[in-house]
Amino acid sequence: MSNSVLFDAPGPKTVLRHRAYAVATGLALLGIAWYIFDGFNDAGQFDYEKKWEVFTTPDFIRALLVDGLFKTLQMAFGAILGAIVFGVVFGIGKLSEHRWIRWPSAVIVEFFRAVPVLLLMVFIWFSLGIKEESSSFWAVVFALTLYNGAVLAEVLRAGINAVPKGQGEAAYAIGMRKTQVMANILLPQGVKIMLPSLVSQCIVALKDTALGTLVLAPGLTKVGTQIYLEFNNRVPTMFVVATLYISVNFLLMLLANWLQKRYVGEKKLQVALPGTVDTGAGGAGGM
Amino acid sequence: MEAISDNWDLYFRSFGYTVALFVIASVLSMIFGTILCALRVGPVKIMRAAATTYVTLVRNTPLVIVFAFFTFASPMFGLTFNFLDVHIGKFDFTEAFGAAVVSLTLYTSTFVCEALRSGINSVPLGQAEAARAVGLTFGGTMTQVVLPQAIRASVPPLASVQIAMLKNTSVAAAFGILEAVAQMRRFTNNFSSQRTEIFIFFALGYILLVLLLSFAASRLEKRWQVA
Numbered sequence A: 001m002s003n004s005v006l007f008d009a010p011g012p013k014t015v016l017r018h019r020a021y022a023v024a025t026g027l028a029l030l031g032i033a034w035y036i037f038d039g040f041n042d043a044g045q046f047d048y049e050k051k052w053e054v055f056t057t058p059d060f061i062r063a064l065l066v067d068g069l070f071k072t073l074q075m076a077f078g079a080i081l082g083a084i085v086f087g088v089v090f091g092i093g094k095l096s097e098h099r100w101i102r103w104p105s106a107v108i109v110e111f112f113r114a115v116p117v118l119l120l121m122v123f124i125w126f127s128l129g130i131k132e133e134s135s136s137f138w139a140v141v142f143a144l145t146l147y148n149g150a151v152l153a154e155v156l157r158a159g160i161n162a163v164p165k166g167q168g169e170a171a172y173a174i175g176m177r178k179t180q181v182m183a184n185i186l187l188p189q190g191v192k193i194m195l196p197s198l199v200s201q202c203i204v205a206l207k208d209t210a211l212g213t214l215v216l217a218p219g220l221t222k223v224g225t226q227i228y229l230e231f232n233n234r235v236p237t238m239f240v241v242a243t244l245y246i247s248v249n250f251l252l253m254l255l256a257n258w259l260q261k262r263y264v265g266e267k268k269l270q271v272a273l274p275g276t277v278d279t280g281a282g283g284a285g286g287m
Numbered sequence B: 001m002e003a004i005s006d007n008w009d010l011y012f013r014s015f016g017y018t019v020a021l022f023v024i025a026s027v028l029s030m031i032f033g034t035i036l037c038a039l040r041v042g043p044v045k046i047m048r049a050a051a052t053t054y055v056t057l058v059r060n061t062p063l064v065i066v067f068a069f070f071t072f073a074s075p076m077f078g079l080t081f082n083f084l085d086v087h088i089g090k091f092d093f094t095e096a097f098g099a100a101v102v103s104l105t106l107y108t109s110t111f112v113c114e115a116l117r118s119g120i121n122s123v124p125l126g127q128a129e130a131a132r133a134v135g136l137t138f139g140g141t142m143t144q145v146v147l148p149q150a151i152r153a154s155v156p157p158l159a160s161v162q163i164a165m166l167k168n169t170s171v172a173a174a175f176g177i178l179e180a181v182a183q184m185r186r187f188t189n190n191f192s193s194q195r196t197e198i199f200i201f202f203a204l205g206y207i208l209l210v211l212l213l214s215f216a217a218s219r220l221e222k223r224w225q226v227a
Helices: A012-042 A048-056 A058-095 A099-114 A117-128 A135-161 A165-173 A178-215 A220-231 A234-264 B008-041 B045-059 B063-077 B095-121 B125-133 B138-175 B180-190 B192-223
Strands: B086-088 B091-093
Touching: A012 B045, A012 B063, A048 A058, A048 A220, A048 A234, A058 A099, A058 A135, A058 A178, A058 A220, A058 A234, A099 A135, A099 B192, A117 A135, A117 A178, A117 B138, A117 B180, A117 B192, A135 A178, A165 A178, A178 A220, A178 A234, A178 B063, A178 B138, A220 A234, A234 B045, A234 B063, B008 B045, B008 B091, B008 B095, B008 B138, B008 B180, B008 B192, B045 B095, B063 B095, B063 B138, B091 B095, B095 B138, B125 B138, B138 B180, B138 B192, B180 B192
Parallel strands: none
Antiparallel strands: B086 B091
């Protein structure tokens, strides 16, 4: 650990001590794992025939992937598309020189950032009519659009502000107009800087689709519920559903890290409070 | 309007649950997050690996699933919150509350850990080297030089994390706690013609709480700023 602020390179005595710690930790971890495994085993959760066979049955795999994962991805994708539009409109709105554009944009962005996604979701759900089959789907999409859009607006604004000042000045100097400077010079560079945050926001949106449980939305959690109600195998179902979420998110996370290295380098976006970029929950956000 | 104006007690009680969840889980997540961060930056490889795995897994899991785990799955290996049976005034803190606090804490600590870690990473290596060069011990280097700077740098991200957690308490609505979002859903069910007013009142409650938090955070940040 020679490049850590916190530690010197350890001497021989310390190396031994660290080894002892490592063994103790390993044993403790094994103990916890065993405790959980044993408990589930006693409760019969590892009974392959009764509890797990569902997940090797083609029909249920199809249900999980098509009605579950695909619907979830659909909702997340729709929300992100909407959020990008929302974010570009209000992000640029917040940078406007006209007070009557800037202020309403700021109020709208702050409002949707401060309110939990779940609150929005319930409200939109009731507004669309809870009896309609599709309204829970759209409630999830719209709620996530508004919340993530507000976050992206802030991210985009920070991205544009992070473009070196000389870029805009040079563009004005060669005679470009305000719209041209924004559209041709600042926006493309700002977008490049915000790309990693955009992908992180996709993770937030994807995780937040799970909130749709409260408004009976389709997707992985709903299919999961149906499966465990039928086979009484809550733990295996939860395990499978969580694994699906985690793997998709993990891939997105790798993509975000790669983009960060490729396009941004060490430059960090500073997003003002109450920013929740990549804090998960998305408020429930940020989840 | 009657939906709210006739039921102020229910309105405030629901935000009481929200605040109670937030305060308890916030304190616990700071403690647990600090421990996780210590493991992640520490010198023992297996601790680092375990903490990193935990953080990566939990961060990428929807909070709803974490809640579901402590509500449905953990009782199967004997982890229940039945022992929790506290009643203060009109507030009941029972099983569901315990599960909610644990879920929020475990989930949020991973973000607290990352915020703290970014703070530590922002301290230049030269600072620690200089501290050693003037003869400070390990304890001295930590308490006098590294940690003060790291903590200062992590105030803004930590504030974001806690604000997100405040909003995340709403997930408890789906798991049997009558906090603000659950109460709003009930109101809207009973007075569906007044849904917009109901929504605005509950939204204002959250906005007020978020503003209070970010105000406190910015005061703290200013106070700890290097002169």
